[in-house]
Amino acid sequence: MNGKNILLGVTGGIAAYKCAPLIREFVKRGAEVKVVMTPLAKQFITPLTLATLSKNPILVDFFNPENGEWNSHVSLGMWADAYLIAPATANSIGKMANGVADNLLLTSYLSAKCPVFLAPAMDLDMYKHPAVQKNLETLRSFGNHIIEPGTGFLASGLEGKGRMAEPADIVKAIEEFFSAEQDLKGRRVMITAGPTHEKIDPVRFIGNYSSGKMGYALAEECARRGAMVRLISGPVSVKAQHSSIEVISVESAQQMYDAAMEETKTADIQILCAAVADYRPESMADEKIKREKTGEMTIRLVPNPDIAASLGKVKREGQISVGFALETNDEETNARGKCERKNLDFIVMNSLKDEGAGFRHDTNKITIFDADGSKIEYGLKQKIEVAKDIVDHIVSIIKK
Numbered sequence: 560m561n562g563k564n565i566l567l568g569v570t571g572g573i574a575a576y577k578c579a580p581l582i583r584e585f586v587k588r589g590a591e592v593k594v595v596m597t598p599l600a601k602q603f604i605t606p607l608t609l610a611t612l613s614k615n616p617i618l619v620d621f622f623n624p625e626n627g628e629w630n631s632h633v634s635l636g637m638w639a640d641a642y643l644i645a646p647a648t649a650n651s652i653g654k655m656a657n658g659v660a661d662n663l664l665l666t667s668y669l670s671a672k673c674p675v676f677l678a679p680a681m682d683l684d685m686y687k688h689p690a691v692q693k694n695l696e697t698l699r700s701f702g703n704h705i706i707e708p709g710t711g712f713l714a715s716g717l718e719g720k721g722r723m724a725e726p727a728d729i730v731k732a733i734e735e736f737f738s739a740e741q742d743l744k745g746r747r748v749m750i751t752a753g754p755t756h757e758k759i760d761p762v763r764f765i766g767n768y769s770s771g772k773m774g775y776a777l778a779e780e781c782a783r784r785g786a787m788v789r790l791i792s793g794p795v796s797v798k799a800q801h802s803s804i805e806v807i808s809v810e811s812a813q814q815m816y817d818a819a820m821e822e823t824k825t826a827d828i829q830i831l832c833a834a835v836a837d838y839r840p841e842s843m844a845d846e847k848i849k850r851e852k853t854g855e856m857t858i859r860l861v862p863n864p865d866i867a868a869s870l871g872k873v874k875r876e877g878q879i880s881v882g883f884a885l886e887t888n889d890e891e892t893n894a895r896g897k898c899e900r901k902n903l904d905f906i907v908m909n910s911l912k913d914e915g916a917g918f919r920h921d922t923n924k925i926t927i928f929d930a931d932g933s934k935i936e937y938g939l940k941q942k943i944e945v946a947k948d949i950v951d952h953i954v955s956i957i958k959k
């Protein structure tokens with residue numbers, strides 16, 4: 560934590576009282592802390608307390624009404640190495656998930672280029688509500704880190720899940736994030752992610768349900784561990800956070816292929832996570848195709864290049880290639896076959912038979928099949944945790 564700049568966003572919940580020990584923990588570990596509060600948060604803990612502990616003035620308003628001094632959310636966002644919102648109330652979570660920007664804490668969120676952590680705190684029924692859960696899922700899909708609330712006694716007198724994580728645990732989560740072993744330092748990683756869209760006419764395409772979440776989680780994990788990442792991404796709504804990730808946006812399999820064939824020239828590691836369309840329409844209509852009054856319509860499809868297999872053909876000595884296989888049947892045989900055909904070091908298999916695995920979920924359950932024949936099975940985990948397991952496996956190959 561030494562020398563790290565922590566921007567602490569305090570929203571209006573009773574758990575705001577825990578911000579005093581939270582700030583002390585950060586300062587004790589050598590971090591610089593600046594605090595931005597929502598107007599309501601000031602009712603729960605005084606700015607004087609937090610200013611004294613953080614040794615910095617508290618920011619609440621967009622500008623100082625006395626002298627007109629502007630509190631720049633942009634420079635706050637640039638200053639911070641991490642932005643922690645603790646406690647994060649249901650209200651602020653909802654606003655963050657939807658891009659509402661009606662206070663300095665929220666504009667800072669939208670401007671922040673650094674990793675964002677949230678420690679939700681609310682009553683158990685609010686926490687369980689599908690609206691809150693959906694908003695948290697949205698924030699996760701933006702790459703934000705949710706520090707799960709604990710279960711226990713709540714200010715309402717009820718008992719359940721919703722207590723803000725303890726200050727020591729929050730600090731630990733952020734410390735762990737920063738202290739990640741730099742075991743990919745200096746390595747160049749290319750990742751393909753998301754679906755491809757194969758145009759039928761100017762307004763229609765053939766696509767698939769891939770959300771890109773797994774590929775983006777891998778990109779964040781590699782970047783966090785010191786790699787320079789080129790993320791070749793199909794159309795997705797997730798956003799890359801880390802400054803060492805360069806996103807190359809593509810739409811079709813052919814564009815993804817072109818970008819991958821270029822990037823492979825300098826990549827040390829390539830992770831092929833994209834759900835690439837195997838076929839595309841033979842030609843794209845220049846005008847929107849009109850509905851015929853009678854009869855059927857046929858679209859002729861031609862094969863797309865297999866990016867992983869093409870990369871396998873030009874793979875260099877020492878270059879590591881990782882593929883994915885989403886299977887519905889004969890999982891092991893199919894996955895092992897792809898691993899060999901595409902000249903991969905290992906293949907990550909997930910089965911549609913496993914609940915919570917595969918497309919669109921925040922979780923995944925994987926099995927790794929190595930080119931040398933070994934097999935490792937993992938439990939159902941958050942995609943961020945799955946990314947860690949995959950990167951650990953890559954590092955174990957590098958170290959061999």
Ligand code: C5P
Pocket residue numbers: 751812831832833834835836837863864865866867868881882883884885897901
């Ligand atoms: O589609 P299939 O199951 O063969 O995909 C297995 C692996 O090959 C995945 O890693 C996927 O990203 C990659 N792939 C590719 N180009 C394709 C099809 C698949 O890179 N055209």
